[in-house]
Amino acid sequence: MHSDTDTSAWLPTATTRAVPTWDAQQYLRHAGHRTRPFLDLLARIPELPTDPARIADLGCGPGNVTALIAGRWPRARTTGFDLSADMLHRADTEYAGPTPGGGTLDFRRADIADWLPDETYDLIVSNAALQWVPGHPGSFATWINALRPGGTFAFQVPGNHAAPSHALLARLCDSPPWRDRLAGHGSRYTHVLDAAEYLDRLTELGCTADTWETTYYQLLPGPDPVLDWVKGTALRPVLTALEDDPRAAEAFLVEYRALLRAAYPAGPRGTVFPFRRIFAVAVKER
Structure with missing residues (x-):
């Protein structure tokens, strides 16, 4: 999924791979900032080499940003791929079907950790999803090979694994009494590269690449808004691991809430939540 997450895979230990349970409604609570x-x-993203274009959205989540792609290229045949049944149901219900420009928008179940293109694309894009896939740069060559000459591979990922929201989560998961059940569950963005490293990887693959980063200073309203934000993304693996033990889940949230309140104090107009993002746009040689 997208989002910050964003969506398809996480790795709690070096040898165990599991999939968190996603909640489209929770994820969309901060849709404006996430979009x-x-x-x-x-x-x-530059103009695409063919019209109508063929487009893939990897980790499409609830489909809201996939619909924005269809808005930019209304004649395109666009497919969103995601692993979450809840996200795909929301996307199918809200967005699947013909587009006003004569194109189509559809959604398919796929794990982007091992997604292999079975056709040629003009654009492969991913929004806040690749951070869930350790080793995702290893797939770049395969995806770029599936682009038409002049096609684009573009993505953005969170770059805030060192921020208090994520550092505190990782520390709490690895502390007693949680480490036996949650060790490693909060440490999953460390494989995200920085903008310079993505630039090197993409240019080595023969692309003209543009990479950059931006920190968004988001003013979030309401009580405990940072906790509410991470309930839709970073906290999903923890909530999934504890979903059969509601008392333990609530105890964890009480501890984590206190840490977040100290790290992100509320102000008179809301709570400031800085969020760093890393971007890349790579165009395949013609």
Whole structure:
């Protein structure tokens, strides 16, 4: 999924792979802030080599940003791929079907950790999803090979694994009494590269690449808004691991809430939540 998450895979230990349970409604509670980075990414994607274009959205989540792709290229045949049944149901219900420009929008179940293109694309894009896939740069060559000459591979990922929201989560998961059940569950963004490293990887693959980063200073309303934010993304693996033990889940949330309140104090107009994002747009040689 997208989002910050964003959506398809996480790795709690070096040898165990599991999939968190996603909640489309919770994820969309901060849809405005979550969508803004994708709009910034979309604005930097050049025109595509064919019209109508063929487009893939990897980790499409609830489909709201996939619909923005269809808005930019209304004649395109666009497919969103995700592993979450809840996200796909929301996407199918809200967005699947013909587009006003004569294109189509559809959604399919796929794990982007091992997604292999079975056709040629003009654009492969991913919004806040690749951070869930350890080793995702290893797939870049395969995905770029599936692009038409002049096609684009573009993505954005959170770059805030060192921020208090994530550092405190990782520390709490690895502390007693949680480490036996949750060790490693909060440490899953460390494999995200920085903008310079993504630039090197993409240019080595023969692309003209543009990479950058932005920190968004988001003013979130309401009580405990940072906790509410991470309930839709970073906290999903923890909530999934504890879903059969509601008392333990509530105890964990009480501890984590206190840490977040100290790290992100509320102000008179809301709570400031800085969020760093890393972007890349790579165009395949013609």
